[in-house]
Amino acid sequence: MIAKTRVITAASITVVAVMLYLWGHSDGREGRPTGLIGESFAAESPPALSPVNARVRDFYSPNSEDLQPDEMRLIACGTGMPTARPKQAASCWLLELGNGDKFIFDIGTGSAERVAALQIPYNFLDKVFLSHLHTDHFGDLDALFVGGALAGRQKPLRVWGPSGATPERGTKYAMDHLRKALTWDLDGRQGLTDPRGYHIETTEFDYKGMNQVVYQENGVTIRSFPAIHSLDGPVSFSVEWNGLKFVFGGDTFPNKWYDVYAKDADLAIHECFIAVPDMITKFKFTPQGALAVGTQIHTAPEAFGKVMSRIKPRMAVAYHFFKDFDTTGAINDRIRTTYDGPLSLAEDYMVWNITKDDIRVRLAIVDEDVWPPPATEKPQAPDPSLRIPYSVEIAGGRLDVHDVIQPTYDAINKEYGLNEKQE
Ligand SMILES: [Zn+2]
Ligand SMILES: [Zn+2]
DSSP: OHHHHHTTTTSOHHHHHHHHHHHHTTTTOTTSGGGGTTOOOOSSOOOOOOSSSOOOOSSBOTTSSOOOTTOEEEEEEEOSOSSOBTTBOSSEEEEEETTSOEEEEEEOTTOHHHHHHTTOOGGGOOEEEOSOOOHHHHTTHHIIIIIHHHTTOOSOEEEEEEOOSSGGGSHHHHHHHHHHHTHHHHHHHTTTSOGGGOOEEEEEEOTTOSSEEEEEETTEEEEEEEOOBSBSOOEEEEEEETTEEEEEOOSOOOOHHHHHHTTTOSEEEEEOOOOHHHHHHTSOOOHHHHHIIIIIISOOHHHHHHHHHHHOOSEEEEESSOOOTTTHHHHHHHHTTTOOSOEEEOOTTEEEEEOSSOEEEEEBOOOSSOOOOOOSSOOOOOOGGGOOOOOHHHHTTOOOOHHHHHHHHHHHHHHHTOOOOOO
16 A cells, blocks of 8 residues: 555645545555655655665654644544543543643543553643543543652643533532542552642533633633533534644534534544444444434444535544444445545544644554653652551551561662661
């Protein structure tokens, strides 16, 4: 496929996408061909290959490329379903801007490990925007909140999300009660770690707001508008910065607000569900359930195509399906009955580099053996006086291992000039 594509690299994005579809629509990898968009291949003879010099990579390796001042980079950290699986976490999108700002849109079940794999210091990952409160869109918030604070976020986690039809269905209620559910976890960390990251600052906004500004800082404007999904409450977001526009639909039935406010986006994400026949045979839905969930609560592939044909983004991104060799073809074929523009069928670790002139799509290759990234500020040493002690009964059950641990204390005290003592 690559060899074929190189022949047509001078063609427009649309033509490339259509031709790649024609060539590749049955091999289950339709999301990938767009990775070739924007790469320029000389029509003349190729440069001589060197036996010793590196060649340009065709994948994205985290922390190996500068983000240019006029560039947006989007990384899919979750593209799947409420039932997370090794191949796909649930909805999560990291948007990085050339001005240094980073925003996480949704933090669905399983996605925190994808975020971790990017090795970005957690102080840079303090802003989360929730499209709605299904667990496949915020189920890993606790992992980002606690794990991020433990690994170098030295400031509160800021969360923006919609209200609901009642206070109990709003983001503030969810965050307050998530914080309460973590009482034991957070109490147990007192006096052992830098405490500054263990706070959530919630901004709840009206879910019915029409293209309302919910964030405006540093030249970035983020707006919300309603989505139609499950209950009142879900929203979609748009981000405008530096003449570029990114839209994240969250979950929604096709709606007239997305039709207006997502128009002419540089990159537009909209959900696209599994084709109904595959929901029945592979996901074990009843036919009635598959029709209702796959076409009425969510957006069917044909309807996704119709939406994108109307708003005409520079790049349409479909997500919210299990992307397998035997499901992707049906989704792509159905989308292509109603849309012939540029298309990415998203999977985890797909990466889009967006500038005014170009949209490059690749996959990231990550190191699974990641450790916490460097902290941007010196951590605060813990204050042991804040520790909550064990009860007498529990403390009395400690086995005496002082003798075998003391050499470690001696070595660390000597190396770092400390005088720490065992409990
Ligand atoms: Zn949902
Ligand atoms: Zn969902």
